[in-house]
Each structure stands twice: as C-alpha cells, then as structure tokens.
Amino acid sequence: MPAVTETREAVEKLGQSSYKWGFETEIDMDLAPKGLNEDTIRLISARKEEPEWLLEWRLSAFKAWQQMTEPTWAKVKYPPIDYQDAHYYAAPKKKPGPKSLEEVDPELLRTYEKLGIPLHEQAMLAGVELPEGETARPPVAVDAVFDSVSVVTTFRKTLEEAGVIFCPISEAVKDHPDLVRKYLGTVVPAGDNFFAALNSAAFTDGSFVFVPKGVRCPMELSTYFRINARNTGQFERTLIVVEDGASVSYLEGCTAPMRDENQLHAAVVELVAMEDASIKYSTVQNWYPGDENGRGGIYNFVTKRGACRGARSKISWTQVETGSAITWKYPSCILQGEGSVGEFYSVAVTNNHQQADTGTKMIHIGRNTRSTIIAKTISAGQSDSTYRGLVRVLPKAYGARNFTQCDSLLIGDRCGAHTVPYIENRNMGARIEHEATTSKISEDQLFYCRQRGLSEEDAVGLIVNGFCRDVLKELPMEFAVEAQKLLQISLEGSVG
C-alpha cells in the first residue's frame, strides 16, 4: 500500500478519538427555557442586572435579527438551525464565593484539572483568593467563561495597579458603564450581520479589557471559553479598548464536550486601538470538531473586528483553528488611522468532515495604511477548507499597501482547499500583492523522514509545523508550543 494511502488512513483513524477535551462536567445549572424571544432577552438582562439602555440595545438587535436571513455565501453546508430549540442562558448555579479550594464545586475543579490548568491557577480560576505575590508561573491573567458566564478572573489586583481593567463584560457594565456604553457596538454594530445581531440580542458574558493611555499591559491576558451544557448556544461578547500609546496581548482558548448534536457558538469580538496603540489578539480554537462521520461538533459563527482608529495604531490577529464542525470567521481590521497597521496570521486545520470558511478583511481608509495576511490552510480526510479574504482600499488611502500569502497543504486526496481573494482597489497608488500556493505532503517526503527514523506521525507533524511556521512564530511562546501539539493531535491523534 502506498505510504500516502496509509498515512491518510492512519490520520483518519487516529483523528477520531483524539479530542481529549471532550468530557462533560455535571454541575448544577441555571437554565433559561428554550427559545429566543423578547422574554428570554428580558430574562437574560434581568439575570445580569443590566441597565435599561443595554436592554433596549439588545431588543433592537433582536428586532433587526428577526428581519435578517442567515448568510449563505460561505462554502459550508449544514442542515437548517432551529434557533428556537436552544437555551440562550445557562450558568453554573452560584453559591456564595468560595474561600478555599475545599469549598469550590469539586466538579468544576476536576474540569480545570482535565483541561491541564495547574492547581495553583485552578484555585484562582475557581475564585479562591490567593495571598498576594504568590505566583509560580509567568503570570497570565485568565478570565474563564463557563457556558455563558464568566466564572472568575485572575490577577485583577495586579492589573488594577497598572490601571488595566480586565473583567467579565457583565461586571464592566455595572462597574464601568460609561466605557462600555461608549464603545459597545461601535466596531461591530448590533445589526452588522445575522450572527452578530443574534449575539447582540442574546450575549450573556465575555471579557472586557481597557488599557489606559500609555500603559503597556504588564502580562498576557487570556480568556478561556468552554461550552458545557447541552442544547445551549454560547454567545460571548468581548470588547477590548486600548488608548493612546498603550498595548496589550490577549489570548483566547476554547473547548467543548463531545456531543452528538451540534452546538451553536456565535461570538462577537470588538477591538479599538487609538493613536500608537497596539493590540495582539491570539486564538487557539479547539472546539469539538464532531466525530469521524461528521456527527456533532460546534458551529462556530464568529464576528471579530478591530478598528485602528488612531494614527500608527496596530492590530494583529493570530489564529490557529483546529476545532469546530463548521468555522465561519473573518477577523478584520478597519485601518482608519493614518499609517495604521493590520495583520492577520492564520492556520486553519480541517480533518474528517470539518468545514472551515475563514479569512480576513482589511479595509484601508487612511493614508499609508499597511496590512499583511498570511493564511495557511491544511486539509485532511474529507474536509473542506476555504480561505476568503477581502482587501479593500478606499479612495483616500494614498500609499496603502497589502501583502497576502495563502498556502494550502493537502493530506490525502478526498479533501479540498480553496482560496477566494477579493480585491477592491479604489486608489490607483495602492500596492497590493497576492501569492498563493497549494502543495501536498508527498510520499517522497514521508519516506525520506521515515528513513531517518521518524514515525509517519512525527513526519506529518514536522512537515505541518514547518508549513505553519510563519504563523506559529507570531504566537506568544507558551501558546505556540500548545498550538504545535494541537496541530499534531488534530491531524494524527498521537494521543490515545
């Protein structure tokens, strides 16, 4: 049997049981009745003790959503989603704040343990306050979102001292209402698109970050999303605002249990960068991809957009997408400030029956704006992956520049990879470059590696990591190692 066939089969076989985050946690849940209507929205808003303006904002988003239809232009196929057959609010039942690890719901602790979060951090994640100054690992502040609710945010004191606000958005609404009101929906308007409107109407939590003028955030910020409850949609809303000359690096990780039915995830992320500000937003997306027959898995319909409002501001998106049954996601940059910079580095891996339609939009409005797009697509099994990117240069964007590089790597011959670049240039002086390649892991390469003593899996891993290197090197160090492992796992399932 030729090596490639065998690899393909090995990859397929191993891919099936390799989702090691697929456990479910039995925790007492507070669930809203199924379905989405004005009453559900009022209930969510009431549970969150929200101000009137936010309720109104949600309701108008809901009205807009009702008038909208699901977009169909993406190259993804799925049966119609019954939006009335899901719960729009699920939260672990709150007991009075735990004082020590012993008081924390042991199931919740076990979940964090399975996720590989060290005990020290588990304590923090579970909401146990630690003596100040007790930090064994390089500090990463974590906001853990369990189903729709933020469970805990760590390192808040340290951050507060630096002037950085990092908290669940539901709390920000209460504690910093003016800030939230000023920026919420200004990058992704409530009625922007079908899924964004749904999110605006029904979002339950998410993270809020505010970095004031001149402050470099002293540590990486990280949000950890996990869908747990059955039949729930998860709609987080993230808002990050970075003022003049300030900077932040933000990481986002995701998992979900293995389930037969599909679960909907429709998040919105808004970034605002003012003059000379910089935001680095990294995602390692590992939602449950469904089984080898395409049963189950997360439908991930996400709207992520950053506004470079100030001159010389910079927004950089880095994403490693290995999970979800369907990924529909186009992190974008609106380059308004003069000389502002947008970057998009992406690795999208699909295996079995996964479908991914992902890419970016770079909208050049200001003079001398620059954007870089590096998109790496890896397809295996019977999966299908599309890069869809838009580079739009408006008439006043004199001196705008874009460089786009799209590379596809195919493993086996039943998968597909497509590149759909849209270029709309209305400024003759702009320079736009686009390069694309498609390659396959060849039998020759595998045999060469194996002759040198590597297993077939290690060989695939090595070649895939080499293929993704330009993107992986953009990730923060610790994350890069995790991403590398994840790539290997999602392709060959080296973990039993």
Next chain:
Amino acid sequence: MTQFLDIAGLCARIDADGQEKEILRGVDLSIPPGEVHAIMGPNGSGKSTLSYVLAGREDYEVTAGSVTFQGQDLLAMEPEERAAAGLFLAFQSPIELPGVNNANFLRTAVNAVRRARGQEELDAVAFLKTAREASKALSMAPDMLKRNVNVGFSGGEKKRNEVLQMTLLQPSFAILDETDSGLDVDALRIVAEGVNRLRSPSFSALVITHHQRLLDYLVPDRIHVMAKGRIIHSGGPELAKQIDSEGYTRFLAEAA
C-alpha cells in the same frame, strides 16, 4: 554462515500506471561486517530500486527472496524500524522539506533513533555542538543547519547534507546511492573521508556509483556489477578500473 547483510533471490516489482514492472529479478548479495562493497552497473539496472527496497519504500512489492540484516528479517520491518536498527540510505536525489529547519529535522531524527535504540535523547545544546562539529568536518557552510532541509541547496550541498545526516545518525549499515554524482573533486574527497571515518568492524556500507574515482578514495572490499535487476559479476577493487576502461559490454555478454 550468516553474514551481516544477506540478500537472497530478491525480486521486486512496481505498479507503473497499472502495469506490473519487474525490476529486481533475483538479487544475491552478502556483506560481511566491517566491509564496504560497491555496486556499479548501467543506468536503469535497478541499483536505486535495490536501495529503496532495502530501506523499506512501500511502492515496491517484494515478490520473492529474503533479506536478513544482523539476524533480523529486514523485509518485515517498517522503514523507521530499519533506521533504528542501523540502516541508513543516502538518497540519489535528496528530498526537500519546505519550512522544516535542517537542525530541527536532524535533531528530531537523531533523537527518534536514539529513543528506539534505548539511548538517552540529546538536548538542543548538546546536539547543536555535535552537529556543528560534524558539518564543519564536511566543510559545510554554517548556515546550512539553519536552512530548510535541502530547499535551495545546490546538488553538491544536498549530497553533503546526506553525509552529515549519516554521520549524526551513526548507522551500522549505510547505502550511498550515487553520493559522488555532482560533487566537485574536493567535495568528493571530503565525502569519501566522511565515510572512511565511520569505517570500523561494526560498520558496513554499500556504495552505488558510476565513477571509479570515488573508489580511489573509498577503496571497497568488493565490487558487484548489476544489470537487468541481477548481480551478474563480482570482484575485487581492481574491477572498477576495468569497468572504467571497457564498460559493461563484456559482463553483459558473459551473463547472457
């Protein structure tokens, strides 16, 4: 007597566009431990095929015969198991691995083999030190370790990189498939020295070549002539000169 390497009646074929093509038609060859043997023969006679079959390439189907390597049934082993057991093949056309850093590749390979052999893995620092010394001994430019495996390497650089890998993997049996082709005179000597440094009672090699000159530097214990998928003649090192001046016509005629 069991030899270090025993090839007996080896037949192999390939499925070329739906047609079965017989390439090896009963190869018999034995190499004692510590010996270097050379194979010469016309283009297309099956020399590279023999090296691929020995290394375990799966598109060749072995239809008859056996190969015993240090007492083990070589043909039953996976390619990476053969590598761990000490078999190394320097490819006639080394393969490019875009994006894969040469040093990283070498270290992954060395540690995979060390793991399989029950040896301790080398850390990055220890490995780099060894790798730098070895590449210097082969007069390789220092940046070769940092570049992607064989990508953009010149023909001669690729061949040297093969010898570098061989040096680091410390095989007990190396097959060098035309490692001398495309090398300038100096490189030829350096590569031959690289192989000579490995020579010991526990190292054997099978050197495939078209040129007598390599064999001046790398004097073989035996030379075999391969034609039409068989070893048709064997002799001492003097055979190289004879082939160089007379060609293969006489051997082919005798075999017919």
